Amino acid sequence: MEEVVMAGLQNAEGAPVPLRAVAIHVVGRGPACRVTVAQKYRHEEPRPVEAVYTFPLPEEAAVCGFQVELDGRVLTGRVEDRDKCVEIYDQALSQGHGAFLVDQDRPNVFTAYVGNLRSGEEVVLRLSYTALLNWLPDGLELIIPTVVSPRYFPPEQLRDIDPAELFHLTPPAVLGPLPYGFTLTLDLELPGRLAGVECPSHPLRWELTDGRMKGALTGEARMDQDFVLKVTLDQSREPFCLAAREADGATVLLVGLNPEVPHSAAKKPLEVIFLVDCSGSMAGESAAQARNALELGLRALRQGDTFNIVAFGDYWQGLFEEPQLFHQATLEKASGFVQTLDGHMGGTEILAPLKAVLHRSVSSRPRKVILLTDGEVANEAEIISLAQEHRSHCALYPVGLGRGPNAHLIRTLARVSGGAAAFVHPQARLEPVMVALMEKVTRPALNPVEIRWDGLTPDLQAPALLPPLHHGEHLLVLARFSGKAPRKVKLKAGNSRVWELEPTVLENGEDQTLPLLLAREALREREDRLLACRWRWQPDSRVVKELKREIVELSTRYGLLSSLTSFLVVDERAEAPAEAAVLRRIPVALTRGWGGMEQGLLFRWHRTIPGMPSLPSARFEDLEAHFLCLKTPVSTPPARHRFYMRLEPDPEEQDFRRLIREQAAGGWWSLTPWLAQQVGMEMAELEEAAGKLPFFRTTTRRVAATLAALYLLKTRFLNREEEWRLSAAKAEAWLESKNLILPPPSPDFQAWLEQALATGVWVGQ
């Protein structure tokens, strides 16, 4: 049956696609997870081929294992110098041997070369990695990418990029059927009681046994969007310190902290810049997400803050020339501007607008940039290096939108600038994520964060410099001690908070997870620095050479893949090949929702592909060939349609959104017939009830409306507190300035209103 389905599936040149299936298995234990990705290739053409497959892994993955299963044998790969690997690989292929090579092109993009697949041969490539789980205040988030989205190459980069790198980063993308999909199974150990499971991206079947959550995708899924899982637990994680031993006797410690950052009494006014990606790849659902996120973000600002919105694509345009004070008039203007934004501005030139924002003279207000993007660019290094240069006066808060955002760019920008990152899958709820992010923006982070290792100095620590600690962010520090290990660890954050922790030695103390994670973090810091250096100094400078040496040393010592090393397996064969292997690139699925492609495909057919710069097409080399495959008929299996479009929001949802949207910049609401109706009253009745207050009529009406709105939030929408708490805090602050204090909610609105108004009348008199 399988054979019949696959017979018609061919790549752009009309040859069958040798990749047949991908299986992902996730095991979560303690603070980390171990993931195995198995790619099965089967070759059916008469002549030998060399398959080249570009695929994503999470950017935090420490890729520590590579095995090849061939004719019932298992061959284990080794990490070696990247250039040396390709030479050995090339020689092996020319001699007719089997050779298998894996490169890291970006921390989250990898390419596998499967050489000399003979007719009828079946090979399984098994890559394994370990990564720290992403703990949130109320649970954990697991994101597993499945697709490398088409990305934008700035013209100057296209001119200078190494052709092989371009070749790796631009796998041919198809909308039509593919002969392979992925299956996923998971087994997560949960440290608390399970309160909820949300998997917005895929249908997932799961069960709970002995405190472990075991789950699997219901069937094989197309590899066209990230797998996103959020597990909510009923208890927050306590600070912890774990210890493991390396084979040579050294101790590796992992310290984790997730503190509540208190509201600071004196809030400094901020300068908040919203930088919105309006490039072609954002068209459709990602742009809609960005508009909603902006509406929410704007409403979290306070009077006294200044703000601006900058939209970018091939060019950029700001709402205002200079950041303006946030008040009702500017909010309304901004709201109107937001509604005009879409994926209509062509390429993704992030660098120019970011430079313009960062190079502006520094004001007394802390500057915060909220970047809404899918991050589909290839010049990550330049952008990261720019953010790094300005880290002292500007923190970046990137939000990854769409179904396959570039997590490497988004996380690294937050990390190097001392900000925080967030991701929102189009099927997931945007509001709680944006509220949590805006809290991080508006609440000052604990800074500086210091760690003391019982008077000892680690020989390796990652991160080397601890980032400011934001509310709701998890701080993880890894360190290695070759001699004596510390017996207690002291952490200090800001001026007041101190934690003292004693290391708990892991039961499986010889487990290599912690050393691997430390090596990966240390490698990543060096890779980030190397990328930043290349733009500023000569490639042969001493700093670059030293960084390269450190990367290769760490990578080979721990057997971890890096940007300067590759995994290689050679299977020597006795017989010489009759003919040379032909190249077969594995086509990948176009990221679902990319550039609004599904909806707009027929209209865009003969026009420029959105997201591509408006340059002569001749510049595009591979990108051209890349989209040839789109000419296959578009057909998506019907079963997947239900994940396609977001359902129209239900009336309850619409009411909630309207209520949040109608709040004014100052925190109050205006009295409208709709609002009065929501609390079962007439406008005139409400106004009359508040008539006794010692204010002018406009203020009286605002007080009545604000009380009604707060009542609605705290009763009807109580279960969405995480989405409205910023709005309510602003409203309560405004009411307090009018000497009104809210009583506890009661079931009868009118009685509650009278009680609330009485506090104001009493104080007012």
Next chain:
Amino acid sequence: MKEKNTYSIGELAELAKVSRRTVRFYVALGLISPPLGRGRGRHYTDQHLQEILTIRRLQARGVSLAELQVRRQQQGRLAWMAEPPPAPLPARMVTRITLDEGVVLEFAHDLTGLTPGEMLELARRCQEVVKNEKGRT
């Protein structure tokens, strides 16, 4: 430049200022001739070097790889001279490299057809000459 005229993949890549993977990729796409020999004896010659440099020049002029593939299939080789000069630009793009005080080297992009690496290399050589001349006067 080296005396001998056979190169390993690494030597060829370094001379042509591309990666080893790019050399393999050009061979796989049929843009340059396959290497000579097999296994450890596998090697490249000056002809391969010339072929890669021609591709890089044509690419710098805006010719796509897909087009290069077609040309190579039709003509059996890629000719640099056969490339018609590009349409005159309304404004000429130039690269100016200051060699020394008062000495500037200028490249007209539409005429030289040099890659940035080649321009830099040339500038470096000219700088040597300027330095030597200065030392003499």
